[in-house]
Amino acid sequence: MKPAVPEHAAPPDARTRRAIPPVICYPPETLPPVDLPALRAAREGWDRIGEVMVPPRDARCFEVPAGHFFRVTSVEGAQVGDLNLWNAGDLNERFYSGKTRALHGTHLSTGDRMWSTFPALRPMATITEDTLDWYGFDAFGCSVHDVIGTRCDPYTHHLLSHGGQYHHCCHSNLTRALALAKGIGTDEAERHVHDVLNVFMCTGFSRDTGQYITKPTPVRPGDYLEFFAEIDLFGALSACPWGDCSVEMTSPEVSCHPLLVEIFRPVALPAGWQPARVNGYDRSHGL
Template sequence: MSAEFEHRDIQLIAARHGKAVRLAKGEAVQVLNLHGTQVVDCWAYNADDVSEYMCMEATRVWNQRLNPQVGDSFITSQRHPILTLVADTSPGVHDTFMAACDARRYELLGCTEPHRNCHDNLFEGMAELGVKLPHGNLASFNIFMNIQVQPDGRTLKTLPVVTRPGDYIILRAEMDCYVAFSACPQDIVSIQGQGDNTPRDAELRILTSGFPQVKLQGAWVPEEV
């Protein structure tokens, strides 16, 4: 299971629900896949101006990678680092491509009754902190989600997670920020592990010290020719 780091809070992300936390610059959040089967969507916002948000498009440009690895940072819509991946005990399979599920997504999947979804979970989690977001954001960092780029270089394949019970990642705050999470409620498309596609709880811990420290890297620039 998880290594122990100095922490000030432990919270459960209940299956199908969301949770948000406020981090001070230099703190970190550890996201634990308790059952080894759960996708966890993640968003982050500048605590001083929530119109500045963690942006997957800018992140891919900054790192020149489709998905992050330890040492890579997540970048905001204003091209500032907001979170850095400082530890990952999972196989390192995550996703920055797929939009978070929302009510319309489930309508398209054939649901005729309201279905819990990650987009609503984002707003609910932030509302618990007294924060109202100025707009929606479908572009989440999908922790533990297994989306494979196919050999043709353009097609994506959706597969179940490949993590193990107790696998975790640690994200360090590079500014005061809000970080929101959703224990993805998806139970139609086969993304959750163990083959039964059942959403399950995850856990987060707000870390204050003892976690790995990595140097903040600058933006990618082309090598001089």
């Protein structure tokens, strides 16, 4: 635990040092622009070509071709979900939550993109609609759809519960779903499971200790988060065993609900749109 009182006295110029204003590390103005009106116009007359219902405390996989849309919707009750995305043709290219956080912030909403891992580092999906964008940041510094939490997992549970075994954490849910969908073993599947977009989850950092905090999600049946696939995607979504995050994950009071994934095919793509290209860096690394 962190000491309650600092062990070292502040220097004479401490106030001056703390007063230095911060700078944005990655100014978003130079990122490739998002033509949100064109993307939204492409929804006109679209066809719903598939759906996957994710059961409570479990996960399911789905595919979204480039140029299609998908939605994650709350259908029965307040529920959060953990979303993994991969390049449908190469599981080694997957969602990079850390770089996405650095480029867009701790929480994602309309117009933000989910970026892939090195060396591709390209947009995988663009958020085109967020019915919870009204929430913003509350007085606790919390907001929805975070890229700061990793995913609940059985290894951390084992540590915190002094040896407990729990197989329906989101990490295990995603591992099982990927293994079954791809016909591979859980050891191989687990290597591809990665940090998530916490869909609908309301989170932040405590201002006194900097710890990761959560509170009940504001999501209600009918709310959704919608994406446009910038490349061919393979996805997995876990309906978290934490339910709405109002109580501890393993509490008997946790109420969990399913989540719906829908895939839509537009009649016509935005003019000039092409699947996202891999990053143009030459990969010489100075040698």
